[in-house]
Amino acid sequence: MQNTKQCKYGELIRVGAGWQTQNKLNIEYPWPVFGSFSYKVAEATNCFMIESHVYTRAPEFKLESPNGEENDCFYKAGVCSLESGIVLLWQPILEDARRFVRLAKWGGSAMGMTWIANDQEFALSFYDPSHINDNGNHMVIADQGFAIEKQQFKQFHTTRWRRDVNKSLEGAVYSPQMAGHLTALDLGIRKTMRKAFMRQRANICGSLETNAKLVEAMIVANPTQAARSLLKEDLVQARVVASGILEVWPCVELKPEEWKYRSVKDKCYEYVPIAVNDTGTVHEAFLDPITLIV
Numbered sequence: 001m002q003n004t005k006q007c008k009y010g011e012l013i014r015v016g017a018g019w020q021t022q023n024k025l026n027i028e029y030p031w032p033v034f035g036s037f038s039y040k041v042a043e044a045t046n047c048f049m050i051e052s053h054v055y056t057r058a059p060e061f062k063l064e065s066p067n068g069e070e071n072d073c074f075y076k077a078g079v080c081s082l083e084s085g086i087v088l089l090w091q092p093i094l095e096d097a098r099r100f101v102r103l104a105k106w107g108g109s110a111m112g113m114t115w116i117a118n119d120q121e122f123a124l125s126f127y128d129p130s131h132i133n134d135n136g137n138h139m140v141i142a143d144q145g146f147a148i149e150k151q152q153f154k155q156f157h158t159t160r161w162r163r164d165v166n167k168s169l170e171g172a173v174y175s176p177q178m179a180g181h182l183t184a185l186d187l188g189i190r191k192t193m194r195k196a197f198m199r200q201r202a203n204i205c206g207s208l209e210t211n212a213k214l215v216e217a218m219i220v221a222n223p224t225q226a227a228r229s230l231l232k233e234d235l236v237q238a239r240v241v242a243s244g245i246l247e248v249w250p251c252v253e254l255k256p257e258e259w260k261y262r263s264v265k266d267k268c269y270e271y272v273p274i275a276v277n278d279t280g281t282v283h284e285a286f287l288d289p290i291t292l293i294v
Helices: 150-165 175-221 223-231
Strands: 013-015 018-020 048-050 055-057 062-064 079-081 087-089 108-111 114-117 123-125 130-134 137-141 147-149 236-242 245-250 259-261 272-278 281-287
Touching: 018 175, 048 175, 137 150, 147 150, 175 223, 223 236, 223 245
Parallel strands: none
Antiparallel strands: 013 018, 018 048, 055 062, 079 087, 108 114, 114 123, 130 137, 137 147, 236 245, 259 272, 272 281
16 A cells, blocks of 8 residues: 555545545435435545654563554564554564664773773673573673673673783773773763764654644544544534634533424435524524534
8 A cells, every 4th residue: 555555445645744545425315205214324434644653662672653552562563453443564674673773883992891992982891791682683781781792792701811811011000090981981971872862852753743744634634523532522613724723612512302303394404404492492403413513
């Protein structure tokens, strides 16, 4: 459907930020025959498609749907059906299903159980390392929570023993020098994490913008139903007065004894004819069967 812009209900047409079919509800009103009427059911089904983002977090990799609905979907499946009828489709990427993602590549040197980058902006220690299998990749987790490949850890481990034997030739590491390294390390980590957070914020903002366009398209198609859904209140009516502006006003619920269906012998109407009893005065009115508004 995404590639062909076709679904079983017709061709998808570009509308705003998404695609949808244009099937309209066609109602044929029969002429009255000897004052009798027959009931008919009319239906129209459309497909809607819009680009969005899916989010997942390690280690469960359970999907977080863009509209906040609860679900039991996982990233590796590539498909998720929500209770609202929405179907999410995506192409799983093997690297995205890993708990760890590649951050950067540094050259550095080992001192004891600690590794420090050549630019002295990043360091890892392995006093209590743990080993995991991250989707086929054997990783070793450092004390700081970062991970390196097991093969790299073996090379670092071998290098560490050789450096321990010759450490007397290298001289002592004094407190001021170590303090300078740690200060540079703190600034480097802050800079790296700041860039990561900025990228994540940009992704989230892009998803929110897409969802906002989808909500706007829903409001234009049916403002009253959209307002009821957004406000979680059925006794409201709404209309679009301008781009991005929705006018909403409350409705008063009629009691069962305040209205009844009325028969019409000579005409057919789009809405249901009813009679409303307003403090003893009977008014002829019509009921919208979709919004239930008189």
